[in-house]
Amino acid sequence: MHVLILGGTTEARVLAGLLAPSTKVTSSLAGRVAAPRLPAGEVRIGGFGGPAGLAAWIREHAVDAVIDATHPFAERISFNAAEAAATAHVPLLALRRPGWVPVEGDDWHEAGSLEEAATALHGLGDRVFLTTGRMGLAAFADCSQWFLVRSVDAPEAPMPARTEVLLDRGPFTLAGERELLARHRIDVLVTKDSGATATAPKLQAARKAGIPVVLVRRPPVPAGVPVVTTPEEAAAWAVTGGRR
Numbered sequence: 079m080h081v082l083i084l085g086g087t088t089e090a091r092v093l094a095g096l097l098a099p100s101t102k103v104t105s106s107l108a109g110r111v112a113a114p115r116l117p118a119g120e121v122r123i124g125g126f127g128g129p130a131g132l133a134a135w136i137r138e139h140a141v142d143a144v145i146d147a148t149h150p151f152a153e154r155i156s157f158n159a160a161e162a163a164a165t166a167h168v169p170l171l172a173l174r175r176p177g178w179v180p181v182e183g184d185d186w187h188e189a190g191s192l193e194e195a196a197t198a199l200h201g202l203g204d205r206v207f208l209t210t211g212r213m214g215l216a217a218f219a220d221c222s223q224w225f226l227v228r229s230v231d232a233p234e235a236p237m238p239a240r241t242e243v244l245l246d247r248g249p250f251t252l253a254g255e256r257e258l259l260a261r262h263r264i265d266v267l268v269t270k271d272s273g274a275t276a277t278a279p280k281l282q283a284a285r286k287a288g289i290p291v292v293l294v295r296r297p298p299v300p301a302g303v304p305v306v307t308t309p310e311e312a313a314a315w316a317v318t319g320g321r322r
Contacts, residue, residue, distance in 0.1 A: 081316045082106065082141045083117070084159055088274070089173055090147035091117040093309040097316055104139070108148075108155070132162035141166070145312050146303070147173040150296040151270055160300035172305045173312045175273040177296060178281060185290040192217035195268050195292045199223060202290050203266030207259065209280060210270050210294065226262050248277050255283035268292045 081097055083090050085105040094117035097103045103119030106126075114123075126132035136144065146159045156172065163170035180186050187202065189195040192214045199206060199221060206225045208218065212233035218225065219236040227233060228244045242262075258264070267284045269277075271293055284291050299305055306312050 079143075079317070080104070080139065080141050082136065082139075082144045084144065084146045084148050084155060085117060086114070086152075087147055087149055087175075089175055089309050089312075090145075091115060093145065093147055093173065093312050094118045096309055096313040101316065104141075108152075126158070126162075129158040129161035129165065132158055133165040136162060136166040136168055141168055143316055144168055144170045145173055145316060146170065147309075147312065150174055150177070150272055151294075153297040156297075156303075157300050160303055170303055171312060171315050172299045172303045173309065174299065174305055174307060176307050177271045177273045178278065178293070181285070183285045184281070185288070187290060187292045189292055189294050192294060195294050196221055198292045199266060199268070202292065203264075205263050205265050207262070207264040207267045207280070208269075209277070210268060223266075226264065248274070250277060250279050252279040252282050255279045256286065259283050259287055259289065264289060266290050266292065268294075270294045271296045 080102045083094055083103060083105045086107050090105060094103050094105050098118035105117045105119060105121050107114050107121065107123045126135050144159060144163050146156050148155050159170060187198050189198050192210060196218045204223050206223045208225050208227045212229040212231055215227065215233050215237040218238050221238050224240040225238045226242050226244060228246055230247045232245060233243060267280060267289055269280065269291065281291060306315065
């Protein structure tokens with residue numbers, strides 16, 4: 079049994095650890111983070127060259143099942159995986175952590191894209207805490223607000239003219255996030271609905287500070303691809319050869 083995990087998330091690392099003792103596991107990482115946390119089992123870094131390249135790799139390495147455990151916003155690789163799995167005739171599963179749900183006291187403004195998020199900022203605040211990652215900052219390049227951009231690796235231009243970059247990696251704490259918001263006088267938060275518990279404290283901090291949140295909705299999983307929400311469910315699916 080050879081399972082290919084399209085990874086890069088905490089859930090993907092946990093899943094590899096669950097499978098590796100008894101199953102051949104290859105985790106594929108995109109290579110966008112300079113020093114990724116490596117999972118158990120074999121690891122490959124870099125792209126496949128689109129769905130045709132991924133399908134060829136699946137065949138060449140006798141992959142029996144593919145699990146898409148990428149970030150909820152890694153839309154392109156998810157659709158490439160769906161096409162490649164269909165071409166190579168192997169089962170595909172999506173592992174997606176649940177999205178965030180607003181609670182009493184939240185002031186959320188949903189957006190369908192980073193561009194919509196940039197437009198939604200008008201009138202919400204002048205000092206923005208932007209936690210959408212280092213990719214896609216061009217969507218905010220024409221904004222006049224001051225931005226605190228937090229990412230694991232340094233972002234590249236184009237980006238807003240008034241930007242301070244904070245390089246950091248979660249998990250984050252509620253106390254730390256509240257102190258950060260206060261220290262930088264943040265009055266609006268922009269984030270993606272990643273659903274990660276490691277980064278959820280920023281939402282709690284925004285709620286307690288009465289700060290509005292612009293939340294970018296996650297893209298849909300490709301049609302026809304089954305979805306589970308925990309590494310344990312994905313591991314159980316894998317050991318049955320992709321049968322649920």
